[in-house]
Amino acid sequence: MIKSSTVKRDLQYLEISSDGARHTSKGSVAIEHTLTIFVNGNPWVTLFCSPSDLTELALGFLESEGVLKDMGEVEDIVERQGNVWLKLKGQVQSPAHAITSGGGRSSLRELDLDPVPLSERVKATRILELARRFEDSSEVWKVTHGVHSAALSDTREILVFREDLGRHNAVDKVFGHCLMKGSSPRGLFLFLSGRISSEMVLKAARRKVPLIASLASPTDKALELAQRLNITVVGSARDERMRVYTVPRRIL
Known part of the structure; x- marks a missing residue:
């Protein structure tokens, strides 16, 4: 795990409240x-x-x-x-x-990709538990509110977790980790902190990742692609609830 001190900068700032009160506070921002x-x-x-x-x-x-x-x-x-x-x-x-x-x-097109096989299934309660663990893992976000997170899970535990300024960068980092280690992400689930866009679906489909779960929501194009590529998209996975947008039969 990367120490938060390597990706954040501590500083002072002027805080102003609605009643006009002003005071100097200390905080952190993400390093770009x-x-x-x-x-x-x-x-x-x-x-x-x-x-x-x-x-x-x-x-x-x-x-x-x-x-x-x-x-x-x-x-x-x-x-x-x-x-x-x-x-x-x-x-x-x-x-x-x-x-x-x-x-x-991304230079990827959905025409280059085959649908992801419908072989992996998971209980809804398990996705919510993993989403809680995923959200709790974001140490840099807790102090800066300026980064995104991505993780891969085998439904039992979070195998790799990464943070970055960019949503796409965080995803590329977890897949790059798999590439370096010589392990395939095929069949693993992808967890995200931010919006699920069409590019995210394409990145998952390329690696045969069958399910994407996010704390946020998807775009319409992402859902169109996910349905075509047989990928389950879960949004708003927090507070003991989640929204299943595509291929719900993967979830028990």
């Missing part, structure tokens, strides 16, 4: 880092992110973009001066471009 991913010596993309788990983020992002399939394609990877350098087998050509902290860009 600029990460450039170099592929075969060339700058491939620049991401604005939290300064933690940068190698996982680079691997997960490139896998999400379809550039990388497994670690067998990686000849070398180095994290240096806040950037990540990868040497991949073969040629990779793409113009350098910037992506903001929120991410939200």
Whole structure:
């Protein structure tokens, strides 16, 4: 687990209340880092992110973009001066471009992906219990209210948990972790703190993740894709309730 001190900055600020009272308070804000991913010596993309788990983020992002399939394609990877350098087998050509902290860009299309098999089922009470654990795990959010979280679970426990300024970055970090460890996320459940967008569904479908559960809500495009790709989408999973939007037969 990354120490919160590495991704937050402590400071003082002026607090003003509705009655006009003013006083100096202490608090924390999330640190924003600029990460450039170099592929075969060339700058491939620049991401604005939290300064933690940068190698996982680079691997997960490139896998999400379809550039990388497994670690067998990686000849070398180095994290240096806040950037990540990868040497991949073969040629990779793409113009350098910037992506903001929120991410939200993917070259994946739903036409490239097959529906996720309907094999994993889980009790509703289990999803709510895991959602509680997931929300309690967000130490950086508790002190900054400025980051998003993502996690993977096998329905028994949370296997990997990551935080980042960007929703998409947090997801790429958990998948990048799996890639580094040589473990497949296939069949695992994805938990999110923020909005479920169509890109989130595509990232899950690429890894054959059958269920996405969020503390927040989905978009209409996300639900259209999830239904087509046979992914169960759960929103507002908090306070002992949840909303099941697609493929409810996965939930007992």
